[in-house]
Every structure is written in structure tokens, then in C-alpha cells.
Amino acid sequence: MIQKKICLLGASSVGKTSLVKQFVEGIFSEKYQTTIGVKVDKKALIVDDEKINFMLWDIEGNDRYNVFEERYLRGAAGLIIVVDQTRASSLIEGLDIHTLAKQVTSCPAILAINKSDLPSTWHLSSQEQEAYNDLFSLQFNTSAKTGAQVENMFLALAELLLKDKRNDVTTK
Amino acid sequence: MATDTTKEQSEPSQQIKQVRNIILGEQNHLVTESIKKEARTIVTDVVTEALHDRQKQDSSVNRILQPLIEDSVQDSVTHNSERLITSLYPLVGSLVRKSVAAFLSDFIEKTNQLLENSLTITGLKWRLKAWQSGVSFAQYAASQTFVYRVEHVFLIHRETGLLLNEIALTEHGKSDADMVSSMLSAINDFVGDSFLANDEGQKEQLQNVRTDNFNLLIKPGPSALVVAAVIGNPPQQLSNQLQVTLENIHHLYVDELNNFDGDDQHFTNAENLLRDCLLSEHKEENDNERKPWLAIGVLFIVFIYAGFQIFNWSRSQQLHDELIQLENEPGIIIRKLTVNNIDEIEIDVLRDPSAIVITQWLENHDFNIENISILERNYHSLSPQILSLRAEKILSTFPKVSSTWQGNTLSLAGKLSAINSEQLLSKLAVAGFSEELNLNTENLQLISSQAITTSKQIKQQIFEDLISRVSSTQLNFPVAGEKITTKMQVSLAHVFQYIHQLELLADELEIDIGLLVIGCSDNTGSKTANKALSVKRASNTAQALINKGLSKDKIFTAGLGQIDIKAIKNTARKVMFNVIYINKPDIDNIEQSTQ
Numbered sequence: 001m002i003q004k005k006i007c008l009l010g011a012s013s014v015g016k017t018s019l020v021k022q023f024v025e026g027i028f029s030e031k032y033q034t035t036i037g038v039k040v041d042k043k044a045l046i047v048d049d050e051k052i053n054f055m056l057w058d059i060e061g062n063d064r065y066n067v068f069e070e071r072y073l074r075g076a077a078g079l080i081i082v083v084d085q086t087r088a089s090s091l092i093e094g095l096d097i098h099t100l101a102k103q104v105t106s107c108p109a110i111l112a113i114n115k116s117d118l119p120s121t122w123h124l125s126s127q128e129q130e131a132y133n134d135l136f137s138l139q140f141n142t143s144a145k146t147g148a149q150v151e152n153m154f155l156a157l158a159e160l161l162l163k164d165k166r167n168d169v170t171t172k
Numbered sequence: 173m174a175t176d177t178t179k180e181q182s183e184p185s186q187q188i189k190q191v192r193n194i195i196l197g198e199q200n201h202l203v204t205e206s207i208k209k210e211a212r213t214i215v216t217d218v219v220t221e222a223l224h225d226r227q228k229q230d231s232s233v234n235r236i237l238q239p240l241i242e243d244s245v246q247d248s249v250t251h252n253s254e255r256l257i258t259s260l261y262p263l264v265g266s267l268v269r270k271s272v273a274a275f276l277s278d279f280i281e282k283t284n285q286l287l288e289n290s291l292t293i294t295g296l297k298w299r300l301k302a303w304q305s306g307v308s309f310a311q312y313a314a315s316q317t318f319v320y321r322v323e324h325v326f327l328i329h330r331e332t333g334l335l336l337n338e339i340a341l342t343e344h345g346k347s348d349a350d351m352v353s354s355m356l357s358a359i360n361d362f363v364g365d366s367f368l369a370n371d372e373g374q375k376e377q378l379q380n381v382r383t384d385n386f387n388l389l390i391k392p393g394p395s396a397l398v399v400a401a402v403i404g405n406p407p408q409q410l411s412n413q414l415q416v417t418l419e420n421i422h423h424l425y426v427d428e429l430n431n432f433d434g435d436d437q438h439f440t441n442a443e444n445l446l447r448d449c450l451l452s453e454h455k456e457e458n459d460n461e462r463k464p465w466l467a468i469g470v471l472f473i474v475f476i477y478a479g480f481q482i483f484n485w486s487r488s489q490q491l492h493d494e495l496i497q498l499e500n501e502p503g504i505i506i507r508k509l510t511v512n513n514i515d516e517i518e519i520d521v522l523r524d525p526s527a528i529v530i531t532q533w534l535e536n537h538d539f540n541i542e543n544i545s546i547l548e549r550n551y552h553s554l555s556p557q558i559l560s561l562r563a564e565k566i567l568s569t570f571p572k573v574s575s576t577w578q579g580n581t582l583s584l585a586g587k588l589s590a591i592n593s594e595q596l597l598s599k600l601a602v603a604g605f606s607e608e609l610n611l612n613t614e615n616l617q618l619i620s621s622q623a624i625t626t627s628k629q630i631k632q633q634i635f636e637d638l639i640s641r642v643s644s645t646q647l648n649f650p651v652a653g654e655k656i657t658t659k660m661q662v663s664l665a666h667v668f669q670y671i672h673q674l675e676l677l678a679d680e681l682e683i684d685i686g687l688l689v690i691g692c693s694d695n696t697g698s699k700t701a702n703k704a705l706s707v708k709r710a711s712n713t714a715q716a717l718i719n720k721g722l723s724k725d726k727i728f729t730a731g732l733g734q735i736d737i738k739a740i741k742n743t744a745r746k747v748m749f750n751v752i753y754i755n756k757p758d759i760d761n762i763e764q765s766t767q
Contacts, residue, residue, distance in 0.1 A: 003334045003350065003434045036362040040333075040354040052434075055334060055354045071361045075332030077434060 003053040004161055005075055009101060010082035011093035012061035015114040018144035019082060020058045023154055038072045047158045054154065070104050078157050079109035085141070086115050088122040098135060108164070110138040110157055117143040235424060239441040287467060305384070311403065315385040320404035321452035326353055327421065327442055328397040329432050333357025336396065336432075336439040339446045356399065360390070393418045395429035400449055410451055417445050487514050494537065495519065502557035503527025515543040524553035526561045554604050556580050562603040570596055573616070585615035590634060590673050593618055607662075614665070618673050628681065635677045638670045639751045642687070647713060647747040651696070654708045656716045664713070667749055668720040674751065682757060685726070688750040689714045692732040695741045699733055707731030713747045728752075 008016040017039075024043040037060045045052050059072050073079070081098050084090040098109060111132065124132065132139065137160055140153040196203060207214070227233040248256050302312035314321055326349060327336040335353040364375035381388035387402040391414040398418045400410065421442055422429065428438040488511040495517070499506045503524030510518040521530060530548060534541050563582055567575050573586040573596065582605060588596065593616065605611040645667050647660045656664070671687055678685045691710030693702040710729040718724050735744045 001436055003332075003436060005332045005334060005354070005434075036359060038358045038362075040351055040358060042351050042354075053350065055332075055350065057354070057358070071365045072358060074361070075329070075334075077332070 001051050001053060002162070003055060004077040004158075005055050005057060006078045006080065006157065007057045007059055007073055007076045007101075008080045008082060009059055009094075009097050010061050010112075011084070011087075011090045011097075014061065014082045014084040014087075014090050014094075015144045016061065016082045017058055019080075019112065019114060019142060019150060020056050022144045022147050022150045024056065043154065045155060045158050047155065047162055050162065052158050052162065054158070070100065073101055073104050076105055076107050077161055078107055079105070080112050080153070080157070081109055081136070082112045082114050084115050085113045085120040085122065086118050091122065095135075108137040108160060109135070110140065110153065110160075111136040112153060113139070113141045114144060116141040116148055117145045232420070232423070235420065235445065238444055242441075287470075292466065307385075312385075315403045317455060318404050319453040319455055320387075320402050320406045320410065322400050322402050322406075322410065322450050324349070324401040325446045325449045326356075326397075326399040326401075327439065327446060328353045328357060328399060329429070330357075330393070330395050330397055332432070332434070333361075334432075334434065334436070336436050337442045337446060339443055339450065341450060353399075356388075356390075357397075360392075360397075389414060391415055391418045393422050395426075395432075396421060398446070398449070407453070410449070413449055413451060417449055420445055484514065488512075491517065495539070497537075498530070498533055501528050501533060502555045502561075503553040504530070505551070515540075517544045518547070519544060520547040521549075522551040523548050524555075524558050525550055526558050526565070527553065552604070559604055559610070563600065563605065566596070566599045566603060578612070581610045581612055583612040583615065587617045587619045590618050590677065591630070594634070613669075618669075618676060631677055631681055635674065635681060635683070635753075638674050638677070639753065642667055642670045642674070642749050642751050645749050647709075649709055649745040649747070651694070651745065652705065653745065654705060654712055656712055660713075661716065664716050664720065668717055668722055671717075671722060671726075671751075678753065681755075683753050683755055685751055685753045687717075687722070687727050688752060689717075689727060689729045690732060690748045690750065691730070692735050692744050692746050692748070694743055694745050695734045695736075703731055703733035705731075706733050709745075709747050 008020065010016050020039075020041050024041040039058045041056045041058065043054045043056060045054060057072055057076070079098075079101055081094045081101075083094040094111070101109070138153075138156055140149045140156070142149045142153055144150065223233050298312055298316060299309055302309045305312070322341065324338065324340045326338045328334070329336050333354045333356075335350040338349045338353075340349075360378045363378050367376050377392045378390050379392075380390065385403060387404075387406055389400045389402060389406055389411060391398045391411075396418070398414050398421070400406070400414055402410065424445075425439065425442065432438075491514065492509060492511045495509055495511070496506065498504055498519075498521070504527050505522040506519065507522060508518070508520040512518070519530075523530060530546055531541055534544060559580075559582075560577070563575060567573055570586075570588065570592065573584055573588060576583045576585070582600075584596075597613070600611060607613060645663055647656075647663060671685075674685055677683075689710045691706035691708070691713070693706045693709075695702070697705075707729070708731070710731050714724075714727045714729045717727065735741055737744075
């Protein structure tokens with residue numbers, strides 16, 4: 001069985017924990033997150049008849065310094081940068097976090113623009129869109145409230161990781 | 173000197189190297205190729221010894237061979253099972269026997285444990301404590317029974333915190349192992365980063381997480397962690413074992429650990445290594461010498477109790493059988509007899525006052541009266557013995573009357589005055605005797621001697637009473653019947669008695685008496701015939717009385733024929749009696765007044 005460590009990052013209140021909640025059923029209390037800065041949940045997916053286990057590390061956001069517990073990124077196979085489409089500042093913070101994370105890990109990152117059920121207060125210009133395409137492997141407009149695109153996002157990430165793995169095998 | 177020696181030693185080796193270079197130089201591959209040609213022979217010569225030596229050195233051969241052998245066996249089972257079956261067949265019988273025996277002994281041991289845990293004070297205490305500390309009873313019992321016991325061993329990838337393999341003592345709680353691993357890694361990272369690095373610049377590592385009864389032993393290695401969840405106090409020996417296992421895993425899986433891409437398939441065989449860490453140690457409790465005293469004790473108490481109950485039951489039964497004999501006594505009926513216990517007996521009886529007193533009977537039969545509560549009510553018994561007793565009692569006041577029993581009939585004989593006779597007969601009637609059933613008074617003769625003492629008025633009363641008795645006697649004849657039947661004889665005997673008594677009284681009272689015997693008939697048939705029939709009935713009756721001893725000249729017979737009273741005229745086939753009496757003084761008075 002394939003297991004992958006996936007980290008969720010983003011400013012506070014963008015809905016990281018809600019996204020995870022929408023996606024999994026966990027055993028640990030959210031108290032852990034505020035205590036040590038992270039909470040782990042599990043979700044099993046099946047992609048192309050292959051079972052893949054996502055260990056989702058929901059890392060606590062921190063507004064004040066745009067810092068996060070980078071130690072928890074060690075060994076991650078994928079990052080999900082979560083931003084809030086009702087708060088333009090969350091995108092800036094998300095990008096800062098992405099830059100910081102890239103200094104620690106080289107794993108692929110995807111952008112989740114969350115709260116798609118609410119009216120958005122900002123849009124990516126086509127120029128920005130292009131710039132971010134280089135930064136992020138994939139981009140999704142999700143809603144943790146309605147569940148829109150949440151499952152799809154995780155499935156797409158799983159496919160992406162499996163594809164990378166297969167490519168690795170062929171190049172070896 | 174020393175340096176010289178070294179020079180001397182190093183020179184030859186350098187020379188050899190040089191020579192080798194000169195001879196082979198760049199042609200080194202020639203040697204390698206020739207060796208390759210011979211490789212098989214060379215290895216064949218030493219392979220066994222080499223394996224032996226290596227096994228002795230670090231026991232690593234076993235671990236390499238184990239998965240190979242397992243795979244081979246699995247392959248054999250899948251593709252060539254017939255051969256395996258043939259080889260295993262002789263073993264299976266003894267294997268089954270052994271496993272059944274093991275199962276049985278395990279079962280008995282578990283049952284005894286269950287009994288001990290459920291029934292003893294310790295067991296109850298453990299349950300309470302387990303409940304208080306919020307752990308399952310099994311877990312708490314294990315913590316009390318074992319010095320330590322490894323419940324779960326995890327192998328965790330250091331970098332990603334992903335679970336590579338795990339082994340648990342029981343299946344319970346296995347599913348969360350991967351989440352626990354990740355979370356544990358997160359906590360480990362948190363601890364490592366949150367506190368100062370040590371002198372050598374290495375980050376601090378969690379080694380142990382400890383609660384009252386639970387220990388998490390963590391052995392960190394460069395690429396992986398081995399974590400053991402332990403109940404109780406783990407000894408150093410366990411820590412050493414974890415270290416050895418961790419080292420072995422690093423040794424054997426060095427490539428897999430470094431190139432880990434999330435696939436835990438490569439680590440399936442590490443289970444065998446982890447299994448070495450599932451250690452435990454029982455608390456010493458002289459287990460060998462212990463006997464199942466508790467079970468023996470319970471059995472003993474059960475037997476004693478059962479024995480006591482059986483004894484009680486049989487004693488009660490015996491008492492019941494003895495007490496029920498009371499009913500054989502005349503004039504006593506047991507309505508209900510309850511023997512609850514030896515000392516708790518209830519008896520509900522009906523008793524004739526003439527019968528034996530119950531407490532007397534109980535004392536006679538050696539019963540302890542204090543244990544017996546008696547509910548007694550009286551009744552009137554007609555049993556022959558009681559009748560006999562009563563008759564005896566009554567007759568004791570009439571010394572001149574003798575009595576004999578003919579079957580159940582009491583025959584009286586002797587002489588009595590009319591009044592005493594009346595008293596005796598009425599007492600006997602109350603006691604349950606009647607002349608129709610069980611009393612014969614034929615031999616009882618009336619005498620007048622005592623009557624003198626009786627006042628005239630009383631005599632007069634008895635006289636009138638007797639007359640009314642005679643008058644109330646009637647004989648019933650069948651249609652056209654005139655013969656005196658046996659039943660009529662009984663009535664006639666009474667009439668004879670009454671007349672006899674009347675004669676005696678009449679003498680004393682100076683009265684002349686005569687008996688009228690009047691016949692009558694129904695209205696079927698001619699009046700003449702009926703008249704004749706009624707006369708015949710009367711004369712037959714008179715003749716019967718004469719036969720009994722009545723004087724002929726005191727009887728006057730008459731036939732009335734049909735009785736023309738509407739209500740009775742169809743059925744009046746009768747003989748009636750009447751006594752004509754005349755006071756002598758009255759006649760004298762009348763005669764005097766007429767003169």
C-alpha cells in the first residue's frame with residue numbers, strides 16, 4: 001500500500017481544518033493542533049485500482065509572522081496551500097508561505113481557493129494566473145462547507161503523485 | 173628499532189604490489205575474468221562454511237533466509253500442494269493432538285482465571301480501579317499480572333512519519349496505528365525543535381512517554397524509529413532488544429529506507445524482526461504451587477449446602493410420614509400438614525371432642541410440641557370407634573343397662589323407667605344413634621318402680637306425649653295391598669312399645685286406655701271393595717300387634733273405606749292409630765253429678 005504525507009498550509013481561518021474534516025474522519029481532537037501546531041488525519045483513496053493512503057498533516061496557520069512549523073514539512077509528498085476567496089490578504093500570505101515551504105521541500109504544491117460558496121472579493125488576473133501556474137501544479141476552487149471540489153482536489157493530487165512515481169520508475 | 177622494523181615489513185608488501193602491477197598492470201580484468209570462470213567452484217567449496225561463520229558472527233543469515241523460506245513454502249503450497257501434503261501427513265495427527273491438548277489446558281487456565289478475576293476481592297478491586305482509571309478490565313488486569321508486556325510495536329519512517337510495519341499482541345486497535353505513528357512523529361518533531369539541541373548539535377529525541385501503567389518506548393535511528401507500546405515497567409532488556417532490532421532493520425533495509433516513496437510493501441518481512449520485541453514477563457506468584465483453592469472452596473460450600481438440604485428434606489419427609497399417622501386415630505382428620513423445617517411444623521386438624529387430645533398423642537409419639545403449631549377445630553365424628561366411646565360414656569350413667577355390639581349396631585338390654593329410657597334414648601340420638609341405623613332397643617324393658625317417685629304432672633305429660641307419638645304413626649300400604657311388611661313391623665314395634673308404656677302410666681294415673689286401629693283406602697275400585705280392604709288392613713295390623721304381645725281386648729279395629737277429601741282421596745292407603753283414654757276419677761265425678 002502506498003502512503004503519502006500531505007501537508008495543508010495557509011493563513012489562519014482560511015478553512016484548512018474544515019477541508020480536512022470534509023474529507024476524513026479523524027481520531028485526534030483538534031486540541032492537538034493548538035498544542036503542538038499540527039493534527040494528523042488519514043484518508044484512504046483508490047486511484048486506478050491502486051490504494052493510496054493520505055496522511056493529512058493539518059498545520060496550524062499563524063497570521064502575525066506568516067511563519068509556520070516548517071519541521072512538519074519534513075518528508076511531505078505534497079503541499080496544499082489553502083487561501084480564502086473572501087480575503088485577498090490570505091492569497092498574499094499563502095504565497096509567502098509557499099515561498100518559505102519551497103525552501104524546505106521540493107514536493108509539488110497545489111492551490112486551494114476555499115470558501116467558493118461565498119461571493120469572492122478578489123480574482124486572479126490572467127497574468128497572475130499564468131505566474132501561479134508555474135508555482136502550483138494544480139489549482140482548485142473548493143468549498144469546505146458544501147464539499148464542492150474537495151474530493152476532486154485530493155483525487156487529483158493522488159493521481160499527480162502516482163504519476164510522478166511512475167515517471168520516476170521509468171526514468172530510473 | 174621500531175621504525176626500522178616497520179620499514180622492513182612495509183617494503184615487501186610494497187614490492188609485491190609493484191610486482192603485481194608489473195605483471196598484470198592494466199590487464200587486471202584478465203584475473204577477474206579467470207576468477208569469474210572459476211567462481212562457481214570456488215563458492216561451492218566454501219558456501220556452507222561461509223554461511224555458518226556469518227550466522228555465528230551476527231545471526232543475519234537467519235533473517236535473510238526466513239523470508240526466502242516463507243516464500244518458497246507459500247509457492248509450494250500454491251503450486252505443489254500434493255507433495256507437501258504427503259510430507260506433512262505423518263505429522264498432522266500428532267499436531268492435532270498437541271493443539272487440542274494445548275487448547276484444553278489453555279481453556280481450563282482461562283476459566284480459572286475468569287473465576288478468580290470475577291469472584292475474588294482482588295478481581296473486584298481491579299474492576300473498580302479499571303473503571304476509575306477509564307481503561308478496560310483486560311488492560312488493567314494485564315498491568316497487574318505482568319511486570320511488563322509489549323502490546324504493540326511500530327516501525328516508523330523517520331523522515332515522513334509514515335508507518336512502515338507494525339505488530340500487535342492482539343488485533344484490538346490496530347487500525348489507528350498509521351495515524352498514531354504520524355502523530356507520534358509530529359510530537360517527536362515538536363519536542364526536538366522546541367527544546368535546545370544537545371552539545372553535539374543533534375536534536376533532542378523523545379525516548380520514552382510514560383503514564384502510570386503505560387510506556388511508549390521510542391528507539392530513534394537515522395532512517396527509522398522502532399516504538400514499543402508497553403504495559404507495566406519495561407526492563408533494560410527490552411530497550412536492548414529494541415535497539416538490536418532497530419540496528420538490524422537499518423542493516424537489512426538500508427536501501428529501502430533511503431529510497432522510501434511511501435510504499436510499505438518492501439517492509440512486509442520486517443514483521444519477523446519486530447516480533448522479537450513482543451516480550452513480556454509475568455509477576456512471580458508461586459504459580460506452580462498454587463492450587464485452585466477458590467474453586468475447591470466454592471465446590472466444598474456447594475456440597476455442604478446440598479448435603480444439608482438433602483438431610484433436611486429427608487428428615488422433614490420422615491416427620492411428615494410420622495405425623496400423618498395421627499389421622500389413623502378415630503375422630504381426627506388432618507386438614508393440612510406443612511413441614512417447612514424440622515423445627516417449623518404446622519398442623520391443621522379437625523377433632524371430635526371424644527377423640528384423643530392432640531398434644532397427648534404427640535407426646536406419646538415423642539414429638540417436641542414446641543416445634544409444632546396446632547390449629548384445632550371440633551367436629552362431630554360418626555366413626556364406629558367414636559360412637560362406641562360416646563355410647564360407653566353415656567351408658568356409664570345408666571348402670572342397669574347393658575350393651576353389646578352386633579357389627580355397628582348397639583343393642584341395649586336391661587330395665588329402665590320410662591323417664592330414664594327417654595333420657596337415654598335422647599342422649600344416644602344426639603350422640604349419633606338412631607333406631608333406623610345402629611340402635612336396637614328391643615331388649616330394653618320399661619319398669620314402673622321408679623315412676624312412683626316422679627310427680628304426677630310429669631307422668632301426665634309423658635302419657636300425652638306417648639299418645640301423640642302413637643297418633644302420629646301411620647302405615648302406608650301399596651295399591652290394593654293389605655299385608656304387613658317388614659318396614660311396617662318396625663313401626664308396629666314402636667307402637668307396641670308406646671302402648672306398653674302407656675299401660676304402665678295409665679295404671680298409675682288411673683286412666684283406662686284402648687287402641688283404635690283404623691284402616692282406609694284410596695278411591696279406586698268399588699266402595700264396597702274398598703270398605704272391605706280398609707277393614708282387612710286394620711285387622712291385619714291389629715293381629716300383628718297382638719302377635720307382639722298386645723292384649724286383644726284392648727284393640728278396636730275399624731275400616732273407613734274411601735276418604736272423601738279431595739286432596740288425599742287418591743292416595744289414602746293407610747292404617748292410623750289412636751288411643752282412647754278415659755280418666756277414672758272424671759267418670760266418677762260425672763256419675764256423682766248426674767245422681
